[in-house]
Amino acid sequence: MEGLVSLKTTPPGISFHASPPSTTTTTSTSARKFSLVRRSLPASSMGTRRRNGVVSIRAQQSETKDESATVSPANGDVETALKVKEWEVGMFHNEVAATQGIRIRRRPPTGPPQHYVGPFEFWIQSEGNTPRNILEEIIWHKDVEVAQLKERRPLFWLKNALDSAPPTKDFVGALRAAYSLIAEVKKASPSRGILREDFDPVEIAQAYEKGGAACLSVLTDEKYFKVHNEREMDRVLGIEGVELIGINNRSLETFEVDISNTKKLLEGERGQKIREKDIIVVGESGLFTPDDIAYVQEAGVKAVLVGESIVKQSDLKKGIVGLFGKDISS
Ligand SMILES: O=C(O)c1ccccc1NCC(=O)[C@H](O)[C@H](O)COP(=O)(O)O
Numbered sequence: 001m002e003g004l005v006s007l008k009t010t011p012p013g014i015s016f017h018a019s020p021p022s023t024t025t026t027t028s029t030s031a032r033k034f035s036l037v038r039r040s041l042p043a044s045s046m047g048t049r050r051r052n053g054v055v056s057i058r059a060q061q062s063e064t065k066d067e068s069a070t071v072s073p074a075n076g077d078v079e080t081a082l083k084v085k086e087w088e089v090g091m092f093h094n095e096v097a098a099t100q101g102i103r104i105r106r107r108p109p110t111g112p113p114q115h116y117v118g119p120f121e122f123w124i125q126s127e128g129n130t131p132r133n134i135l136e137e138i139i140w141h142k143d144v145e146v147a148q149l150k151e152r153r154p155l156f157w158l159k160n161a162l163d164s165a166p167p168t169k170d171f172v173g174a175l176r177a178a179y180s181l182i183a184e185v186k187k188a189s190p191s192r193g194i195l196r197e198d199f200d201p202v203e204i205a206q207a208y209e210k211g212g213a214a215c216l217s218v219l220t221d222e223k224y225f226k227v228h229n230e231r232e233m234d235r236v237l238g239i240e241g242v243e244l245i246g247i248n249n250r251s252l253e254t255f256e257v258d259i260s261n262t263k264k265l266l267e268g269e270r271g272q273k274i275r276e277k278d279i280i281v282v283g284e285s286g287l288f289t290p291d292d293i294a295y296v297q298e299a300g301v302k303a304v305l306v307g308e309s310i311v312k313q314s315d316l317k318k319g320i321v322g323l324f325g326k327d328i329s330s
Helices: 078-101 134-152 155-163 171-177 199-211 230-237 260-266 268-277 290-299 316-324
Strands: 024-028 032-039 047-053 054-055 061-063 069-071 120-125 180-185 215-218 245-249 278-282 301-305
Touching: 171 180, 171 215, 171 245, 171 278, 180 199, 180 316, 199 215, 199 245, 199 316, 230 245, 230 268, 245 260, 260 290, 278 290, 278 316, 290 316
Parallel strands: 180 215, 180 301, 245 278, 278 301
Antiparallel strands: 024 032, 032 120, 047 054, 061 069
């Protein structure tokens, strides 16, 4: 069954001895990892009590029936209250996503705040606050990155920049024109590591253009990069006005690549709907040979998104010819 997992909570009261200031301790129990990190906030400001040289720290939380927790800040501290709010909003998003069959959970980057107590960040690594797979890790990391970027470049800044930007090119139009290649400019990927050492994105993009690519996919992410998720096909088909769907042949949980995924998702009623709606389908990932290209083309894709098999070649144009079994530049 697809769904979200409730956060498991810790017992309502936790007492422990304070570690020396610079110590970071991580111990494992059978099911959970406990990390204790010294915070910069003074102990006195966080409601700790010192008795006989022992600091005792108490987390205030009340558990709800479904084992998710409602948390009250230990001392009305604004920072903590904000984290509580963020966490509650994140949990709400997860519940909504679960009702829509989305398996990727959203989580506020600060994690469940019930463990921010006393002068310590007492963070318990559990199923609820640890990414289950690379996609969750990417999304959770992205949440932090986007929040930071929003601070650096707020909406009004972006709007101003857009006003003076050159007109956009017709991406979908370029793909409709012919059976097309979207060539991916990427230096590395989570599953394959470094793909190209001598990485000059502009040079690569120009070589792709000469080689006949209709569009480019440029991975600009600093830590990870953006993805499509084929498991959301049914959800996407329910959305009005969708013009382009990418089917990713790579499982983002296991990194396994299976190009029959494209065929599977385009069979039967789904394929019918896609044709009726005149949606362009892009076959993504794991395409290495002319046979692979022919296979996804027969399955119904109008374009392919290819990274590894061409970006690794020293002669990129030859790489494209090798992939398609012919020159597609004219
Ligand atoms: O490619 C990965 O390792 C990856 C890992 C985690 C999330 C997404 C990932 N790839 C997404 C992509 O869109 C691919 O880069 C693209 O489909 C090209 O794939 P390939 O031709 O196999 O390089």
